[in-house]
Amino acid sequence: MVLAELEVFQSRPIAPTRRLALGSCVLPVSPAPGFGGLLLGAVAAAFVTEVDVDLRPDLERLSHQVEQGLRIPQPRLRHRFQTDHVGLNRRQHRLLGDGERMQLDLDDAAGTSPGPQVLAAIYAAGRLPIESRGPVMRVIRRGLLWRGAVxxxxLEHIGGTGAAVTAVGRYADPEAWALGVLGLVGPSPDRKDVQRRFRDLLRVAHPDHGGGQTAAAERIAELTEARRILLVT
Structure with a gap:
């Protein structure tokens, strides 16, 4: 199942004039950052390491300018952003859902220039409703700092959880997901009930109860994220 999609059109690397345009963008961002925000952050993270080091500071500046709705002088990162995509090469990046797991399907075929992919993520965020733009741009800026594998x-890093929480439900309906993880009935359970249930399940998840270290760490991360969501809701 496709959770989010970003279509990018770029000029060929050998073209004298470097151009960039957006195509179809399916970017659900409610509740923010949503699947759309995760995809844009992942695109930024996956391609930024191939961008010239001297050009990277301009990406963060651009993200703030686009977030504020400022007029953006062209070109940026040596690419001109335009509406028309006739004669440009197409790239498609998607966030997929497989059951309760998310996975990235990023187009890095031969001839894919990294700069336009990162620029496209930032410009696409600029088209979002103003109330969603800030949270999504923060996800993109976390992506710009990523230096690991795809x-x-x-997804943990750009999602800001700091833990192995990549369940589809975590972003589709955070409160319902958190209630399910802690086995509570909603909406808005009492804070004391949340804390009590969290402590009980945390004891069960501890490695001393026979679980493997990796499974225990993932379960503890899941419980911690569920508690955080319910206590700030």
Whole structure:
């Protein structure tokens, strides 16, 4: 199942004029950052390491300018952003859902220039409703700092959980997901009930109860994130 999609059109690397345009963008961002925000952050993270080091500071500046709705002089990162995509090469980046797991499907075929992919993520965020733009841009800026592999840990990093929480439900309906993880009935359970249930399940999840270290760490991370969501809701 496709959770989010970003279509990018870029000029060929050998073209004298470097151009960039956006195509179809399916970017659900409610509740923010949503699946759309995760995809944009992942695109920024996956391609930023291939961008010239001297050009990277301009990406963060651009993200703040676009977030504020400022007029953006062109070109940026040597690419001109335009509406028309006739004659440009197409790239498609998607966030997929497989059951309760998310996975990235990023187009890095031969001839894919990294700069336009990162720029496209930032410009796409600029088209979002103003109330969603800030949270999504923060996810993109976390992506700009990523220097690892394109895997679950990338989604953890840009999602800001700091833990192995990549369940589809975590972003589709955070409160319902958190209630399910803690086995509570909603909406808005009492804070004391949340804390009590968290402590009980945390004891069960501890490695001393026979679980493996990796499974225990993932379960503890899941419980911690569920508690955080319910206590700030």
């Amino acid at each position: 895997d679950d840990h990338l």
